[in-house]
Amino acid sequence: MAKAQQINPEGARWLQVLGVSMPLCLSYVPIGVACGILLHAAGMNFLLTFLVSVMVFSGGAQFILASLLMLDAPISSIFMTLFFLELRYALLGSSLSKYMQNESQRFVWLFSVSMNDENYAVNYLKFATDKNWTPKDALLVEHYSLLSWAGGNMVGGLIGSAVHIDLEIVDFALTALFLYMIVMQVRNHLSLLISLVSAVLAVIFLSLTKSTLGIIIATLIASFIGFMIENTVRQRSDHPDDAWIMRKLFRPASSRDTISDRQEKDREAEVEAELKAELKEKLQNDAKTDEAASDSAAVKQESKKSSGDK
Amino acid sequence: MSDLLTGMPVLSLVPSHHNLTYHLIVIVIAAFAAFIPRYFPMRFFTNRKIPLWFNEWMKYVPVSLFTALVVKSIFMSKTYAFVPFGHVSQILAAVIVMIVAYFTRSMAVSVIGGLAAVWLISLVI
Numbered sequence: 463m464a465k466a467q468q469i470n471p472e473g474a475r476w477l478q479v480l481g482v483s484m485p486l487c488l489s490y491v492p493i494g495v496a497c498g499i500l501l502h503a504a505g506m507n508f509l510l511t512f513l514v515s516v517m518v519f520s521g522g523a524q525f526i527l528a529s530l531l532m533l534d535a536p537i538s539s540i541f542m543t544l545f546f547l548e549l550r551y552a553l554l555g556s557s558l559s560k561y562m563q564n565e566s567q568r569f570v571w572l573f574s575v576s577m578n579d580e581n582y583a584v585n586y587l588k589f590a591t592d593k594n595w596t597p598k599d600a601l602l603v604e605h606y607s608l609l610s611w612a613g614g615n616m617v618g619g620l621i622g623s624a625v626h627i628d629l630e631i632v633d634f635a636l637t638a639l640f641l642y643m644i645v646m647q648v649r650n651h652l653s654l655l656i657s658l659v660s661a662v663l664a665v666i667f668l669s670l671t672k673s674t675l676g677i678i679i680a681t682l683i684a685s686f687i688g689f690m691i692e693n694t695v696r697q698r699s700d701h702p703d704d705a706w707i708m709r710k711l712f713r714p715a716s717s718r719d720t721i722s723d724r725q726e727k728d729r730e731a732e733v734e735a736e737l738k739a740e741l742k743e744k745l746q747n748d749a750k751t752d753e754a755a756s757d758s759a760a761v762k763q764e765s766k767k768s769s770g771d772k
Numbered sequence: 773m774s775d776l777l778t779g780m781p782v783l784s785l786v787p788s789h790h791n792l793t794y795h796l797i798v799i800v801i802a803a804f805a806a807f808i809p810r811y812f813p814m815r816f817f818t819n820r821k822i823p824l825w826f827n828e829w830m831k832y833v834p835v836s837l838f839t840a841l842v843v844k845s846i847f848m849s850k851t852y853a854f855v856p857f858g859h860v861s862q863i864l865a866a867v868i869v870m871i872v873a874y875f876t877r878s879m880a881v882s883v884i885g886g887l888a889a890v891w892l893i894s895l896v897i
Contacts, residue, residue: 488880489878489879489880492880492883492884493879493880493883496883496887505795506795510792510795510796510799513799514799514802517799517800517802517803517806518799518802518803518806519806520806522841523802523805523806526841527798527802531795531798533850537797537798537801540798540801540802540805541801541802541804541805544801544802544805544806545805545808545809546837547837547841548805548806548808548809548810549809549830549833549837550809550830550833550834550837551806551809551810551813552809552810552812552813552830553813553827553830553831553833553834555809555810555811555813555814555817556813556814556816556817556822556826556827557822558814559813559814559815559816559817559818560817560818562814562818563818563819565818567815570811570814570815570818571811571815573814574807574810574811574814574815575807575810575811577810577814580879628891628894630894631887631890631891631894632887633845634862634865634886634887634890635883635886635887636845637842637845637846637862637866637869637886638865638866638869638882638883638885638886638887639879639882639883640838640841640842641838641842641866641869641870641873641882641886642869642873642879642882642883643834643838644835644838644839644842644870645870645873645874645877645882646873646877647834647835647838648835653832653835656832656835656836657835657836657839658839659836660835660836660837660839660840660843661839661840661842661843663840664839664840664843664844665843665847665848665854668843668844668848668852668854669848669852669853669854671852672851672852673852674844676840676844676852677837677840677841677844680836680840681833681836681837681840684832684836684839684840685829685830685831685832685833685835685836685837686829686832687832688831688832688835688836689825689828689829689831689832692828693828
């Protein structure tokens, strides 16, 4: 706290928000550099790299774009692959939309253009926990992360033209990024199962279609299977969250919390609070009935007494 | 004749090889592919409730997609043939990345660790 005051004595908002987004910005730099190297190898110059990092602004999409350009893929398949890759933002965007209800159309547009997996995570957490967090602050986080991402990309573009780097190794950055996201996404037995199903389907459909279309088919089928299984379990079982397939996987206790962890904890806390409130009410009711019972007993005794007196 | 055709402004827009125009078109297409799923659902749901089935289905899209993409880069050859042990160094590095991601839950550490792992393993193998 004291340190924050030293750096930011007037409490300027933009500096506070910069502090919030700093970890994100720092982690973007190395990945941005790797992506810039690949985009350079795909034939993009310095300015085009800058343009693509501002206009697309998505780590996964830019890596895929670079490798598709190197494979000379047709534009239609570039569009379809990227579209399905970015489809996950539909989910992120609609979950943030409730905080944007008082904003103008232009603001929603501006906000959605630079939304990303990681700055979404920061903003979702801030919106959920910090009452003073405004959509303007959220936009500022997006712009800071965009700045560090574009900077990393451009440095990568320069490094790529200056030194020779084994692209197969740099390309693994994308695989590592996706593996990280899979590990973060696999939370219960069902999502692990769906991940395995998707792996098998991907092999089958990629060998059948001989194009990236196989990925899209595998994704749609696997996610639909997941949706159907969850739906069936929820309908058939009395306690769907206790069913084996929906049960959570073990996580090391020392590891950090992510957004979904906190959401889950919040939900659990809510349920607990509700249970407590119910219990309290019940206890109060019991106490009342007890009182009433003892009252009536006292009345009876009194009436007995009075009848005995007679 | 072919010089004349490529000299025509419309046909030079039709990409056949890598040049500045082609890259600009690809960037615009990519920007649209990134923009549509980001903007329209958010815009649509700022004044409506999200249907449950949509949320439930979308929940499984990321994990399926990421797995399919990883499988493609590790287990498929450039001609889309299944090669279970074609990229041994990447398979080993992938296991290391998963372990690192599981314990640290940090994106930067996982990616940099993965790059270091694949580089070191490819030196040995």
